[in-house]
Amino acid sequence: MTIDGHDGRGLCGVQGCFFRGQSELNMSLAVLKSRALIGMAAPRVTVEVHLANGLPSFNIVGLPEAEVRESKDRVRAAILNSNLEFPSKRITVNLAPADLPKASGRFDLPIALGILIASGQLKVKDLHGYEFAGELSLSGELRPVQGALAMVYGLTQEALLLGESPPIVVLPEVNCAEAALVSEARVWSATSLLGVCGKLRAPELQAEHDATMFGSEQALMAAVDWSDVRGQATVKRALEVAAAGGHSVLMVGPPGTGKSMLAARLPSILPPMTELQAMESASVASSAGQFDVRLWKKRPYRSPHHTASAVALVGGGAVPRPGEISLAHNGILFLDELPEFDKKVLEVLREPLESGEIHISRAARQATFPARFQLIAAMNPCPCGYFGHSTRACRCAPDQVLRYQSRLSGPFLNRIDMQVEVPAVPVEALDSVGREEVGAVVAKRVLRAFERQIERQGCVNAHLSVKAVELVCGLDGAATALLGRAMTQLNWSARIYHRILRVARTIADMEAADQIGTAHVAQAIQYRRAMSS
CATH class of the missing domain: 3.40.50.300 (P-loop containing nucleotide triphosphate hydrolases)
Incomplete structure (x- = not known):
């Protein structure tokens, strides 16, 4: 897993000098990729930004929640405070698929980038291998988003299943500590909107660094034993x-x-x-x-x-x-x-x-x-x-x-x-x-x-299925008789019967015994006696 920590502020000596006004190639449509977070799943979201002539407006469609609709004000302020131009156009942002609910401020960054690309201020050759997520402050700085690890892990596994190379994920710097734990992923960290623009403007200048340091810190555990x-x-x-x-x-x-x-x-x-x-x-x-x-x-x-x-x-x-x-x-x-x-x-x-x-x-x-x-x-x-x-x-x-x-x-x-x-x-x-x-x-x-x-079975004994219990928890004659008497006298259910066998199997494993014996069953039965059930 690789991370580039450069924020792109000084590539040309003057902050933001790589931007041009609306001139030579005036693109009116930009398409970027991002991810939503639904439970543990990270479905892909395509962010489409279109600029058209007419009275200035800014609309977001595609089933956005309140925090996504509010991104209009954050994006406008972030672009202006980054010394860039916010276009006086009819701006339409579509978050596809339209039937997937979109929540949180994770779409601020791709929306802002889409506006800059569609207005011609940012020239990018190819966005196919990139995905973006990040919340913008009014000053243009990037703030962390929830679920960055789940998102990066999900998209990386999806790419590997399809036999594709995982995309470069552009994230706020704070989120990169957790994203670095996904060993197959490629992550670019940035601290600001301008920093992301710098990376996209000159990706060949971005050195990729080993980010294992983000995952190497360990918790300071309390002195308990x-x-x-x-x-x-x-x-x-x-x-x-x-x-x-x-x-x-x-x-x-x-x-x-x-x-x-x-x-x-x-x-x-x-x-x-x-x-x-x-x-x-x-x-x-x-x-x-x-x-x-x-x-x-x-x-x-x-x-x-x-x-x-x-x-x-x-x-x-x-x-x-x-x-x-x-x-x-x-x-x-x-x-x-x-x-x-x-x-x-x-x-x-x-x-x-x-x-x-x-x-x-x-x-x-x-x-x-x-x-x-x-x-x-x-x-x-x-x-x-x-x-x-x-x-x-x-x-x-x-x-x-x-x-x-x-x-x-x-x-x-x-x-x-x-x-x-x-x-x-x-x-x-x-x-x-x-x-x-x-x-x-x-x-x-x-x-x-x-x-x-x-x-022996690929899982701990507590997770054995009923069929697996029958295969690996065989009893000898004396142990079978002992468990049968306990089941009758204590009126235990079939569920408890299988749980007793699982515990007895663990006790036998603690003693490296292949066969569950009477002593193992007796001990497992004693571990059910504190409460009647």
């Missing part, structure tokens, strides 16, 4: 299994037992992201305007408050945008105080937990966002938090405890692979400094089990 949590060996083991197999977990226990600490440290032991996973997660964040290049290849960790709405969690809006479950794609979605979430909000998680994606439909638009997240949830066993506590009495009546726990529906709990109890921490365990296992050691065990799954 798996060993920060004292005691809780059983819960740590359960989360280690969950990390290795991609399983969802519900932790149930009184306040102050380390549930939130464990969830926050879980990303530190997860397997590293692949290039494709990193690009997918970064594209989602970019489309929401929340991408940070320092977090490249860092698994997302999202922890929405329990007052979050269904739209905030799964995405939506008049212009569909990704929600928390999509921003957590390939990472962790942590829901603390789970019963405090609105029940209807939790129910919308049922489909993406199964399918790994979310479909958002509105009257005029539809969008699909990826949502392959790992759900980690935490809750108290009762309203006061001390039901079943070893040393502190619970103040809740039995019916209060029942009502509190029944805020979580059976179908929702069925979709959570592991439900573990987090007991109170003994006082002596709090003084175990230096005796807890560090995260690096745990991460190595997780990685070995993860690689075993990828080599």
